[in-house]
Amino acid sequence: MDLSTTYRRLEREHPPQLLVENRTAFGGEDLRLSVYDTAAQASRVALRSSYPTYCGMITGRKVIHLPDSEAEPFDFLPGESLVLPPLETILIDFPDSDEEPTKCITLEIDTSKVSKIVERLNEQMPRSEASGPWTYDRLTYCHFQNSEGLNRVVGSIVQLFTESVPHRDMLIDLNASEMIIRMLQTESRMWLMGNYNKHAPCNGLAAAVQYAKHNLSDETLTVDDLANEACMSRSSFHRYFRNEFGMTPLQYLTQERISYAKKLLRDSRQSVGDVADRVGFASVSHFIKVFKARVGTTPKQFQLNQPEKAKA
16 A cells, blocks of 8 residues: 555645654554654664554664664664564664655554454464464564555554544554554564474474475475474364464465575576476466566566676
8 A cells, every 4th residue: 555645645734843753643542653754864762662562664764773782783674564562662773864854653552452352363363282372472573574464454554543534443443453463473473484493393383384495496395295294184284374374374385485586586597497496386487477476577577677786
């Protein structure tokens, strides 16, 4: 969802008064939206909330410093999200000049709302026994690339807060519930998929992810193979995988194959046919069709659009 028109309207209706962290806030029953505009360089600007907080970058760049002294600072860029646990302070640098103003949004979510969603998840969308129950306490720092689903729900929330629409409060509540679920599923994906080698010996889903990562080039790889690695029936594996990660096992396999294909295509010496074979597609035409649907361009166009250094 393109929110540029909404943000331009907000700038006209609420013109920035400050150069550093000018804030426009909108309050709801369980959710608070803030839009931050920064048009000057600054260092170590603190951000802290009493509630779990979602942050989304719109324009510009920030450098984030987490409280963990061993954690390296990282760039926070448009198209990315950051989930912050409550009562923790992060420090933010704005390294760019006013030629590239920074705009981001935050959504503070009431803790009681999160707890209610966690209860419903455990009743209706339980995690696997090895992963344990959904719990609010496991929510921690997560920095990730936005998914299409998350972009959609965040866009809906921003528009609902800033426009007069029928049944506004009810719609905000429904979108807030979806956002909490997506945040928890994202955290679970990062915990298991990001450390699958560590968790594979004791977690069936992580073992399945590990097996998938090691066998992406096998065009005969099936969901049944992954279920066997997880030591689950096909139906149980499909249910737990979808509940915990917010996608089906087949969607995950496709996502990983396309991600690996993009990595290979950055080398100009790789032909599209070779890449299709290495990522487990029996048909080059099917690979091109799936790649274009996922990436928005053909594999060859993607390869030709890579920077010269990546092609060398």
